[in-house]
Amino acid sequence: MGKRKRDCAGSTTVAAIFSIFLVAFTIITVYLFIAKPWWFPPSITEVGNLIDSQFHRTLVITGIVFVLAQLGLAWVIWRYRDQGKAATYSEGNNTMEVVWTLATIVLFVGLGLYAESAWAIVHFTPAQAGDLQIEVVGQQFQWNFRYAGADGKFGRYKTVEQALAQRKRGDQSATPWQLDMTDPDAKDDILTPIIAVPVNREVELLIRSMDVTHSFFVRELRLKQDAVPGMTIHMHFTATKTGDYELACAELCGLGHYRMKSTFRVLSDADFAQWLKDQAASQ
Numbered sequence: 591m592g593k594r595k596r597d598c599a600g601s602t603t604v605a606a607i608f609s610i611f612l613v614a615f616t617i618i619t620v621y622l623f624i625a626k627p628w629w630f631p632p633s634i635t636e637v638g639n640l641i642d643s644q645f646h647r648t649l650v651i652t653g654i655v656f657v658l659a660q661l662g663l664a665w666v667i668w669r670y671r672d673q674g675k676a677a678t679y680s681e682g683n684n685t686m687e688v689v690w691t692l693a694t695i696v697l698f699v700g701l702g703l704y705a706e707s708a709w710a711i712v713h714f715t716p717a718q719a720g721d722l723q724i725e726v727v728g729q730q731f732q733w734n735f736r737y738a739g740a741d742g743k744f745g746r747y748k749t750v751e752q753a754l755a756q757r758k759r760g761d762q763s764a765t766p767w768q769l770d771m772t773d774p775d776a777k778d779d780i781l782t783p784i785i786a787v788p789v790n791r792e793v794e795l796l797i798r799s800m801d802v803t804h805s806f807f808v809r810e811l812r813l814k815q816d817a818v819p820g821m822t823i824h825m826h827f828t829a830t831k832t833g834d835y836e837l838a839c840a841e842l843c844g845l846g847h848y849r850m851k852s853t854f855r856v857l858s859d860a861d862f863a864q865w866l867k868d869q870a871a872s873q
């Protein structure tokens with residue numbers, strides 16, 4: 591009888607370990623989000639600031655839910671630990687089911703509506719007239735950029751027929767992604783391996799791809815856009831801080847994907863004009 595009583599006395603250890611672990615885990619997680627030892631680089635666009643504010647709003651709301659849920663779980667584990675009695679069970683509570691389902695819907699839809707304006711500025715509002723257009727072409731495994739030059743017009747690329755005819759004549763390097771130099775608009779186009787933009791001026795990218803899907807991603811712009819073969823996708827922004835930033839391909843595009851990087855450079859007006867002049871001279 592005495593032995594059986596000891597068997598049924600219940601256990602505090604397992605419940606204590608689990609509860610303490612959950613509380614410690616919650617405190618460490620919250621600390622990492624507040625102290626921010628690892629965080630995004632600062633945004634350099636107004637849209638980026640809007641996105642960051644939205645991110646923080648979402649993080650605060652979901653953070654509060656997270657903390658309450660983890661502490662609640664720790665409390666339940668401790669409160670209903672094995673106390674040597676027969677277990678009771680509940681078959682659920684419809685009111686609570688309805689309440690937390692509705693609360694989740696309100697939260698998600700609300701945050702979505704709140705974020706809509708930041709999304710719309712980039713995706714539904716066209717760029718202003720007179721912005722600086724730059725063509726971006728993704729290719730396994732590099733980025734190519736093109737500026738329209740003094741005439742402000744992008745020249746034609748070779749047609750497939752032109753490239754094929756050139757190949758027949760023995761020039762095996764001919765492809766339809768080379769400028770057609772018989773087009774006067776193409777003569778002053780400037781091709782570059784890195785992209786530079788003037789600070790505080792609206793830039794419109796025309797994003798294309800030669801082969802597979804790539805993705806134009808600069809963390810500081812808070813923008814990421816796929817480059818899709820056969821399409822020209824427009825994206826616009828105004829960078830507000832000079833500096834050199836990393837441009838990466840954010841779409842797994844083949845074995846060399848990891849080295850598909852370039853530099854995104856934001857320059858003052860004078861530096862940009864000089865840079866473009868240097869690039870033109872080296873064509």
Ligand SMILES: [Cu+2]
Binds near residue numbers: 803804805842
């Ligand atoms: Cu790529």
